Amino acid sequence: MRSVTIDTSESMGSDRTRYEFECSHCSEQTVVDAPVQDQLLGRGCIFCGRDVSERDFVREQ
Numbered sequence: 028m029r030s031v032t033i034d035t036s037e038s039m040g041s042d043r044t045r046y047e048f049e050c051s052h053c054s055e056q057t058v059v060d061a062p063v064q065d066q067l068l069g070r071g072c073i074f075c076g077r078d079v080s081e082r083d084f085v086r087e088q
Contacts, residue, residue: 043060043061044060044061044086044087045058045059045060045061045086045087046058046059046060046061046064046084046085046086046087047084047085047086047087048064048067048079048083048084049083049085050072050074050075050077050079050083051079051080051082051083052072052075052077053072053074053075053077055072055074055075057073058087059084064084067079068080068081
């Protein structure tokens with residue numbers, strides 16, 4: 028099993044924008060904030076490990 032840690036401590040700014048994330052590879056879904064979105068774009072999906080793109084995120088209304 029793959030373990031992924033997402034650290035938001037250094038990027039806990041005032042941006043509270045939230046995004047609905049759906050992995051285009053494994054179809055897992057979750058809601059994340061902007062700092063976590065940045066980490067997912069850099070590290071890949073927390074569920075399957077594959078690369079993600081901005082197309083996998085929709086700004087929450």
